[in-house]
Amino acid sequence: MCHMNTGEVSATKSAGVVGVVGAGAMGSGIAQVAAQAGHEVYLVDAIAGAARAARERLAGTLAGLAAKGKLSAADADAAAARIHAVDAVADLPACEIVVEAIRELFADKVDLFTALAATQPANTIFATNTSSLDITEIAEQVAHPERERVAGMHFFNPAAIMKLVEVVAARQSDPKVLDRITALARAWGKTPVRCTSTPGFIVNRVARPYYGEGQRIVEGGYANAATVDWALKHLAGFRMGPMELTDLIGHDVNYAVGESVWKQTGKDPRYEPTLIQRTLVDNGDLGRKTGKGFFTYDADGKPTDAVVDEDLARRLVGGPIETDPVNRTLAMLVNEAVDLVARGEASAEDVDIAMQLGTNYPKGPIQWGHEIGFERVHTWLRTLDAAYPGGRYRPSPALLDGTVR
Numbered sequence: 202m203c204h205m206n207t208g209e210v211s212a213t214k215s216a217g218v219v220g221v222v223g224a225g226a227m228g229s230g231i232a233q234v235a236a237q238a239g240h241e242v243y244l245v246d247a248i249a250g251a252a253r254a255a256r257e258r259l260a261g262t263l264a265g266l267a268a269k270g271k272l273s274a275a276d277a278d279a280a281a282a283r284i285h286a287v288d289a290v291a292d293l294p295a296c297e298i299v300v301e302a303i304r305e306l307f308a309d310k311v312d313l314f315t316a317l318a319a320t321q322p323a324n325t326i327f328a329t330n331t332s333s334l335d336i337t338e339i340a341e342q343v344a345h346p347e348r349e350r351v352a353g354m355h356f357f358n359p360a361a362i363m364k365l366v367e368v369v370a371a372r373q374s375d376p377k378v379l380d381r382i383t384a385l386a387r388a389w390g391k392t393p394v395r396c397t398s399t400p401g402f403i404v405n406r407v408a409r410p411y412y413g414e415g416q417r418i419v420e421g422g423y424a425n426a427a428t429v430d431w432a433l434k435h436l437a438g439f440r441m442g443p444m445e446l447t448d449l450i451g452h453d454v455n456y457a458v459g460e461s462v463w464k465q466t467g468k469d470p471r472y473e474p475t476l477i478q479r480t481l482v483d484n485g486d487l488g489r490k491t492g493k494g495f496f497t498y499d500a501d502g503k504p505t506d507a508v509v510d511e512d513l514a515r516r517l518v519g520g521p522i523e524t525d526p527v528n529r530t531l532a533m534l535v536n537e538a539v540d541l542v543a544r545g546e547a548s549a550e551d552v553d554i555a556m557q558l559g560t561n562y563p564k565g566p567i568q569w570g571h572e573i574g575f576e577r578v579h580t581w582l583r584t585l586d587a588a589y590p591g592g593r594y595r596p597s598p599a600l601l602d603g604t605v606r
């Protein structure tokens with residue numbers, strides 16, 4: 202008899218209703234993830250019919266997954282049946298959380314949360330999937346106390362596949378809201394990391410030098426794009442080199458993220474975009490999608506002019522830091538990661554998880570710092586700072602003060 206009340210009933214509590222505003226690339230993926238996790242999901246979009254069209258597409262995606270044996274036909278049907286489309290934000294039912302994935306415009310996000318505050322219950326979470334806007338500034342524009350339930354839930358593209366979710370704290374965010382978003386991300390099969398709302402959050406901030414240093418080696422004429430890519434892949438274990446990767450992402454997109462972080466940090470030279478990439482953007486050489494970026498691509502999307510000089514790469518790596526594509530890049534990645542941790546913007550563990558899951562790095566930058574030695578990284582940066590003065594290579598004081606030991 203004493204076994205009857207186990208207290209486990211609460212674990213079977215059904216999943217709450219999820220609202221997703223913006224039925225584009227990200228919103229659709231987020232809706233799919235939430236529906237597969239058992240939530241009733243309501244999609245809404247500013248364009249008439251877009252939410253309904255997204256729901257149809259998602260039913261097809263789920264059926265496709267079932268056809269490939271990734272989930273049962275019954276589960277696919279049930280998940281598809283849990284996705285609903287409504288015509289207006291005011292038509293959303295009471296939600297546990299509303300995730301917005303509308304266009305990246307500050308005023309639109311503020312207007313949306315203001316409208317939601319008027320129609321949703323007091324404990325509904327307002328999560329933004331913004332990549333580049335300051336969530337503290339968004340929350341500031343939302344009426345008190347509604348702003349305490351605004352926080353970031355930053356997915357990566359494609360949202361249905363990428364495991365990482367950055368749970369981003371605005372200054373006003375209620376810690377309970379952050380805990381609830383973290384728990385939801387986990388329940389949705391994601392790996393959440395926590396950070397504060399600073400430019401680029403973790404991934405888009407720490408990744409900057411991966412592109413910037415490779416481009417500067419090419420710009421300096423020390424090695425061509427294919428050779429730098431080869432060195433980072435074959436001598437450091439990165440899945441893609443910075444040049445082929447930015448050709449894939451699109452230089453317009455990659456440049457815009459870099460420029461946004463640079464501007465939001467008051468044009469800190471650490472994040473200054475390169476002239477070589479600016480020129481690609483200005484010339485419309487946006488990468489694979491236009492047939493030309495750092496490389497020229499044939500009709501099958503294969504580069505036709507990627508000539509690797511392996512001997513040169515082997516000579517440069519381990520040589521003077523100014524011309525070493527691998528260690529120069531790693532030094533800057535470690536520096537950035539250590540600074541983030543020292544400022545209390547994220548934990549060392551979360552930075553490493555984020556970079557491995559968000560950008561596929563073979564190791565986290567903090568782990569690299571441990572392996573290389575933080576003092577050695579500091580020495581490399583001082584050499585680079587002397588060679589290229591101006592502040593880009595200033596070493597974080599935290600490299601030497603034991604912050605990440």
Ligand SMILES: NC(=O)c1ccc[n+]([C@@H]2O[C@H](COP(=O)([O-])OP(=O)(O)OC[C@H]3O[C@@H](n4cnc5c(N)ncnc54)[C@H](O)[C@@H]3O)[C@@H](O)[C@H]2O)c1
Nearest residue numbers: 223224225226227246247302303304305309330331332358
């Ligand atoms: N694409 C990515 O790689 C990526 C990754 C992470 C985060 N994000 C962020 O996610 C958000 C959406 O990006 P996306 O790539 O899905 O864009 P998208 O253009 O594919 O989709 C945006 C959708 O929102 C709708 N919309 C725009 N304004 C609206 C409004 N005021 N109310 C309702 N619906 C509105 C549009 O009609 C469109 O369907 C942005 O904030 C972006 O920064 C994008």
